[in-house]
Amino acid sequence: MPTISRREFLNLASFAALSGMAATHPFAFFNGEINKPNFILILFDAMSAMNLSLYGYSRNTSPFLGNFGDRSTIYHTHYSAGNFTTSGTASMITGALPWRHRAFHYGGLITSGLLGQNLNALFRDDYFRLAYCQNPWADRLMGQFYGDVDRFLPLTAFSLRGNTLFMDRVGEDRSLVSLASDEFLFTLQDDVVGSSLLGYLYKSAVANSAVRHQTDPRYPKGLPEIDGYAFFTNQDVYRGVQQQVLELDLTRSPFYSYFHLYSPHFPYKPDRRHLQLFDDSFTSIPKPVHPLNMSKGYADSDLFEKRTRYDQQIAHVDSEFGKLIAALDSAGILETSYVIVTSDHGEMFERGFFGHGERMLYEPAIRIPLLIHAPGQNERRDVFTPTSNIDLLPTIHKLLGKTPPATLDGSILPGLGGVEDENRPIFSMEASQNSAFQPINRAVIALRRGHYKLMAYPGYFEGDELYELYDLSRDPEERENLAARDETTLLSLKEEYQDSLADANRHFVPAR
Amino acid sequence: MTLGRAGDFIITRIPSRHDIVLIFGTATFLTYTWTVVVSFWKVPSWLFYLKTSEVIALYSYSFLVNFIESLSLAALMVLLGLILPKRWWYDNLVSVSVVAMLLIITSMAWHSRLYQDPELRDVFVDSQLVWWICTVGLIFLLCVLAIRINSFNTLLLNLADRFVVFLFLYFPLTIFSVLVLLFRNIR
Numbered sequence: 001m002p003t004i005s006r007r008e009f010l011n012l013a014s015f016a017a018l019s020g021m022a023a024t025h026p027f028a029f030f031n032g033e034i035n036k037p038n039f040i041l042i043l044f045d046a047m048s049a050m051n052l053s054l055y056g057y058s059r060n061t062s063p064f065l066g067n068f069g070d071r072s073t074i075y076h077t078h079y080s081a082g083n084f085t086t087s088g089t090a091s092m093i094t095g096a097l098p099w100r101h102r103a104f105h106y107g108g109l110i111t112s113g114l115l116g117q118n119l120n121a122l123f124r125d126d127y128f129r130l131a132y133c134q135n136p137w138a139d140r141l142m143g144q145f146y147g148d149v150d151r152f153l154p155l156t157a158f159s160l161r162g163n164t165l166f167m168d169r170v171g172e173d174r175s176l177v178s179l180a181s182d183e184f185l186f187t188l189q190d191d192v193v194g195s196s197l198l199g200y201l202y203k204s205a206v207a208n209s210a211v212r213h214q215t216d217p218r219y220p221k222g223l224p225e226i227d228g229y230a231f232f233t234n235q236d237v238y239r240g241v242q243q244q245v246l247e248l249d250l251t252r253s254p255f256y257s258y259f260h261l262y263s264p265h266f267p268y269k270p271d272r273r274h275l276q277l278f279d280d281s282f283t284s285i286p287k288p289v290h291p292l293n294m295s296k297g298y299a300d301s302d303l304f305e306k307r308t309r310y311d312q313q314i315a316h317v318d319s320e321f322g323k324l325i326a327a328l329d330s331a332g333i334l335e336t337s338y339v340i341v342t343s344d345h346g347e348m349f350e351r352g353f354f355g356h357g358e359r360m361l362y363e364p365a366i367r368i369p370l371l372i373h374a375p376g377q378n379e380r381r382d383v384f385t386p387t388s389n390i391d392l393l394p395t396i397h398k399l400l401g402k403t404p405p406a407t408l409d410g411s412i413l414p415g416l417g418g419v420e421d422e423n424r425p426i427f428s429m430e431a432s433q434n435s436a437f438q439p440i441n442r443a444v445i446a447l448r449r450g451h452y453k454l455m456a457y458p459g460y461f462e463g464d465e466l467y468e469l470y471d472l473s474r475d476p477e478e479r480e481n482l483a484a485r486d487e488t489t490l491l492s493l494k495e496e497y498q499d500s501l502a503d504a505n506r507h508f509v510p511a512r
Numbered sequence: 513m514t515l516g517r518a519g520d521f522i523i524t525r526i527p528s529r530h531d532i533v534l535i536f537g538t539a540t541f542l543t544y545t546w547t548v549v550v551s552f553w554k555v556p557s558w559l560f561y562l563k564t565s566e567v568i569a570l571y572s573y574s575f576l577v578n579f580i581e582s583l584s585l586a587a588l589m590v591l592l593g594l595i596l597p598k599r600w601w602y603d604n605l606v607s608v609s610v611v612a613m614l615l616i617i618t619s620m621a622w623h624s625r626l627y628q629d630p631e632l633r634d635v636f637v638d639s640q641l642v643w644w645i646c647t648v649g650l651i652f653l654l655c656v657l658a659i660r661i662n663s664f665n666t667l668l669l670n671l672a673d674r675f676v677v678f679l680f681l682y683f684p685l686t687i688f689s690v691l692v693l694l695f696r697n698i699r
Contacts (some may be wrong), residue, residue, distance in 0.1 A: 177573060181573075185573070189630065200621070203636075204636075436560060
């Protein structure tokens with residue numbers, strides 16, 4: 001019988017120990033003591049997972065995300081806890097469900113009690129923190145963590161022309177200034193302007209600028225814009241992002257950078273090359289108009305046209321993302337950084353509705369991409385268990401070697417230290433009709449558990465409550481409402497959502 | 513000792529303190545009151561998601577902007593008194609300033625309201641030239657009437673007198689706002 005020497009035994013034992021570590025955390029040995037890994041978070045506003053070829057969409061909208069996915073962990077069933085920027089982004093940043101962070105109004109703010117709990121604060125020690133939010137509402141939210149950002153790029157950075165007045169010079173009170181100017185005094189939305197003189201002059205300047213920028217040979221449908229605040233090209237934006245990251249990398253100090261990029265948010269303005277894509281025989285499945293659809297009820301032909309433009313916009317963004325990743329790879333940054341790619345919410349083109357927000361919590365509105373590349377990762381890993389964007393905060397706790405507080409609503413993501421739990425409840429909520437200072441009694445709530453999904457509408461229908469129940473494994477398009485046929489599952493999920501909501505309301509303390 | 517022809521000219525065209533107060537009072541009334549009235553539509557939704565202190569801060573920023581607007585508007589009226597022929601403007605400074613400020617603010621507010629939908633942006637831009645030609649024409653016409661018709665002139669002067677009362681409300685509010693904003697931004 002062969003014998004092994006003491007040295008061979010020790011080598012084998014070390015190898016076994018390392019293998020054990022790798023099994024629990026494949027990239028644990030990259031969380032070395034020599035360098036702290038950088039964290040780069042790239043968020044595409046309004047990018048629905050349902051429109052990505054990476055996740056099986058029939059149009060080839062995301063080949064470059066697919067390439068990136070070959071070196072990442074891909075989360076195939078990832079949800080946003082909100083269906084528009086404010087609530088979705090707030091959930092991701094704070095790791096809290098909307099009924100806790102209370103930022104569930106358009107352009108709203110996170111409750112002051114949770115301001116100490118955010119992604120930026122995690123990197124307080126030893127990390128340089130950069131934030132860039134192209135979406136005004138995301139910029140407003142991030143403004144609440146002003147003290148936890150070392151470099152706060154203005155919304156108009158990398159834009160052709162910026163129209164955010166003095167916002168670039170405002171400090172701590174950034175969120176309130178944003179509210180006062182963007183929502184009231186100098187609003188560019190469909191609303192009466194609060195400032196008679198300067199508000200008009202501002203609107204006039206922006207409108208004249210918009211008309212001048214409408215025609216650009218690179219963009220036949222007009223330049224991409226952020227509601228008149230800024231006109232930009234995605235080439236410039238992604239080049240700007242690349243420049244920022246490369247600059248940070250040169251400092252040789254660990255950094256955390258957060259990029260909330262506006263495209264593919266409406267208006268969909270792809271460049272000339274991508275405008276020619278998807279002239280195909282794609283057909284979408286007709287679905288009935290939702291009873292709570294507050295919009296004008298778009299015809300299927302309108303929705304198809306908008307969907308195609310949106311897909312073209314995604315393809316454009318995807319190609320710019322591909323160039324960005326290639327540049328970071330060349331610079332060796334992928335060897336030393338976690339790169340997290342996600343979205344804040346999805347986008348819908350069905351049931352007479354296009355866009356996001358309002359009372360829609362169907363899969364296209366809340367299923368979002370999540371890809372996480374660990375430093376030096378060269379293999380693809382797939383996670384199909386349902387996850388939520390509130391899981392990002394506890395996961396980054398773990399990646400930084402910290403223990404996530406028990407008060408966080410999310411869990412550590414599988415594949416990065418967490419466990420796969422098919423039966424874990426995943427919540428999303430829309431409650432813009434409910435006061436932030438009152439318990440939740442008027443909302444739309446989606447609960448996914450296993451392959452079932454319940455949607456409840458408390459406070460919307462007097463008398464007969466409306467429930468929608470779908471088996472997503474058999475009916476991913478959510479066409480067959482099982483609420484009347486599968487009472488057992490309905491009752492079980494109904495009880496669970498009501499208990500969770502009651503618990504949230506019981507612990508709610510208004511902060512006036 | 514003279515200041516030269518230019519200096520002498522300017523001195524003769526500087527309005528009296530009384531006239532400046534009347535003009536500034538009118539400018540203040542128009543700009544502040546517009547903001548306050550529009551805010552009545554916003555407050556219910558603000559209270560849905562903003563704390564009381566945040567609503568106060570919102571109003572503080574608004575009144576600061578209003579103060580800048582009222583100063584600018586009043587300064588414009590005084591400047592017109594320097595530039596335009598004396599009998600066109602300076603000789604009836606208060607009444608023509610009231611006419612001009614009323615029409616400028618009303619015109620801006622109305623034009624903005626008509627095309628507040630962002631999808632009408634192109635139409636808003638295209639209509640600006642004609643809109644403002646009409647507005648300036650109307651200002652000219654009413655100024656002529658103010659100069660020629662005594663009763664109309666008196667009406668405008670009485671209006672300006674009434675507007676000055678609002679200075680006693682809006683000025684302290686502005687001072688309070690500045691203090692609030694200083695506290696919020698210089699902590």
